[in-house]
Amino acid sequence: MRRRLSIPELGGARAVILHRPHATVAALTRQLHAVGLQVDCCWPDLPASVHGADFLFLDVDTAYDDQFPWTAGEAPLPTIALIGSEAPGRIEWLMNFGADAQILKPVGDNGVYSALLIARATFDARIGQAGEIDSLRRRLGQRQTVVQAVTLLAARGKTEDEAYEQLRAMAMAWRISFEEAAARIVAKPDASATKERDNG
Incomplete structure (x- = not known):
């Protein structure tokens, strides 16, 4: 069942705007202050404090890869793209960057609040999916390891069922998980076999 999303409290959150000095920055700052966010503006370098921020706004028209201390698509906070140009190269850069929401320029007197909420929800979903994928990979790796262990034990003259039960008994004897x-x-297949004989 799909989890129902709720609107988070934004008051007191901190936003970083990565944009050259421009009227866009002033318009964004006004809206963010109205919502209750603290705002830091910077260009062209991101301060180290960005890792403690809650949102990052970036100017797609002038941004470039070396400005960001993370791999494309792996931003550690919700990102909102400010888009003025629809040049194919800039749109391609944005698609590879993987922003969580976007606002078209010129920025007016609205649009920031919904972009913040969408960015937060998209970012949380992305992080959740990444965690689920990592968990599935670990579980798959563990299953492959169990198959390898059973195969090694079966090679010592046991049936597959006997090897599986032997593995279960060894886990219980060692007081560790299966x-x-x-x-x-x-x-260490040889060491495990010796330990099993010693415990037997």
């Missing part, structure tokens, strides 16, 4: 026992056997 997967940890499998990893130990795969890492």
